[in-house]
Amino acid sequence: MxxxxxxxxxxxxxxxxxxxxxxxxxxxxxxxxxxxxxxxxxxxxxxxxxxxLPGIVDIHFHVRAPAYPERGTVLSETRAAAAGGVTTIFEMPISKPCCATPEIFEDRRAHFAQHAVVDFGLYAAPGDLTEATCDRFLDQGAIAFKIFTTPAPPGRGDEFDGLAFPEEDDQFRALKLLAGTGRPVVVHAESAALLAHFDRIARADLNPASSYSHNLSRPTVCESVAVAKLLAMNMSAGAKLHIAHVTSAETVTVLRAFAGTSDFTAETCPQYLFSTEDDVDRAGVYAKVNPPIRSKRDQDALWQAIADGTITHVTTDHAPFAKAEKAASEGNFFDAPPGSPGIETLLPGMLDAVADGRLTLKQAHDLCCANGARLYGLAPRKGTLLPGxxxxxxxxxxxxxxxxxxxxLVTHARDVAHLWQGxxxxxxxxxxxxxxxxxxxxxxxxxxxxxxxxxxx
The missing domain is CATH 2.30.40.10 (Urease, subunit C, domain 1)
Structure with missing residues (x-):
């Protein structure tokens, strides 16, 4: 029975x-x-x-717990995941302090185990870039590793210590070290030098209240240059490299140019597939995310990259903030916190793309579930409904x-989900x-x- x-x-x-x-x-x-x-x-x-459908596996999720409960908690945000058909989430290592030591990793694992409504895996930040630290993370079952090619945001150094590597020599060291783990290395890829350059220009010349200032202060070349450098480095490093949240036509061109040169994959997110900068203008600072939501041309390029297999994953980059934090920056896109909730709109959005004829149901499910389960070593336990x-x-x-x-919405950040309103x-x-x-x-x-x-x- x-x-x-x-x-x-x-x-x-x-x-x-x-x-x-x-x-x-x-x-x-x-x-x-x-x-x-x-x-x-x-x-x-x-x-x-x-x-x-097999329950969705979201490989890019933020709740930052146990810090910042005003933004959402493990309980509130995994409840939201359940409401969205998401049964497994992979939590990124941005926390306070950063999840860059085995001791912090263990504290977070215990905290999530106490409160999570759905299954969870944890990313580690490579921290001091030593084999000893990485080996301990492997022993603890880290699902993957994450790095940023950008510096820590002002005032948030402890959240990014051991995670942010803006210098190329450190990025290469990280790729080379983590190649030996066999786990995916997920990278938030934007050029630190170009970001600083365009931010200086934008703050001097642009109206901070304009939503379009965000794209001009963080243009697509910042992403495409960083991705090109990482892919070139990975030809030597040999890591299992995964490029996070691709946003632009330029970056798609770079990914295609490097096809076959190393073991790499790429993802994009519903906010880039279903919204443009005009939607950000409508929603205001509540829709600010990093990297920015781009133009219709970039959106079309992302869909084409999905169609030809250049992009093989769609993830949420769910990143809740408190309404007070967003509201305090109304009128100033430069300083508004970047992030938007998206865990409850991932599956409905992909089902809508199926209804539109953009994807088959199997393609949609592969993008937001089965491909991730395979990449992260969870198949066939996750991502299928085969016996066992x-x-x-x-x-x-x-x-x-x-x-x-x-x-x-169920998410604690429902009051800042303006990007999806209506x-x-x-x-x-x-x-x-x-x-x-x-x-x-x-x-x-x-x-x-x-x-x-x-x-x-």
Whole structure:
């Protein structure tokens, strides 16, 4: 007898959609059955007219906990993940202090384990760039490593100590060291020197209240130059390099030029695929993110890069801030904090792209789930619904809409989600299951605090 059977739905399997019933035992998928032939079960979920997807794996997520609870907590933001059909998140190492020592890493792991509603993995910052430190992170199960090619923002040195490497020699040392770990090395890639150059010009010549000043102070060349240098260095370093949040047509051209030269992948985010700088102008400082949201030309280039396989991942870069922090910078784009919540709009946005004909359902799911599970060493436990996989699922209704309003979101940062206010996406998350347990029932989060598991490669 199974613990649970999901019946009547169209289930996304590696070969595509299939009308099968899914049985779950002990938190794992125990069988795929011709409709009507599943074993008896303690619980049956009727998914008729619905699509059953493997739970989404978001490989780029920020909550910064336990610091800054006014922005959101592990509990609040993993509850939001559950509401968005996301069953596994990978938390970035920006914290206060930075997650750059094994001791801080262990404290964060314990904190997340106490409060997370969904499964979680943790990034490490390479810290002192020694093999001893990296080996300890590996022993602790770090899902991957992260570095910035930019300096620490003013006043936030302790959050970036051991994470920010603006000098190229340190970037190369990090790539070379981390190549030996076999784990992905995710890089926020912008040129420190060019950022400083354009920021000086912008602050002297531009109106800080104009949303367009952000793009002019942080233009696409800052990103494309940094990515080109990293890819050139990686030809020697040999790291498993992953370029975070690609935003521009220029950077897409660079990625194509370096295709095949080393082991690298790239991601973009819904804010770049579904918004342009005109949307930022409408939403104000609440929609400021780094790197900036660009032009329609850049947006089109990102979609083309997805179509031809240059970009193989779509992630949220979910980064909540308190409303007071954003509101204090209204009228000053230069100094406004960068970040926007996005964990609840990832899957509806990708389902809308399917409805538009931009992607097949399998392509959309690969981009925001299965490709990440494979890259980070979690497949087939995550990212599939084959027997033996974790019974993590998002049951969606492709015929219903998700209408985003600030009050409708679960994230603690709902009051600063202006970028998504009023959006209508075709596709709605009706139920989320973690290890066969419902953690979102379509109207409320039902998963328990601390119910998420620590995930290692």
């Amino acid at each position: 199974a613990d649970l059977v999901i019946s009547g739905g169209d289930v996304l399997l590696p070969e595509g959609l299939s009308r099968v019933d899914v049985s779950v035992t002990g938190g794992k998928v125990s069988g795929l059955h011709t409709p009507g032939t599943a074993p008896d079960a303690g619980e049956v979920i009727d998914a008729t007219g619905r699509t059953v 996989a974790d019974a993590d699922m998002a049951i969606v209704d492709p015929g219903r809409e998700t209408v985003v309003t600030l009050g409708s 959006r209508r996406f075709r596709g709605r998350v009706e139920r989320t299951l973690l290890a066969g347990r419902t953690v979102w029932n379509g109207t409320e989060v039902t998963g328990p605090e601390g119910g998420g598991r620590y995930i290692t490669p």
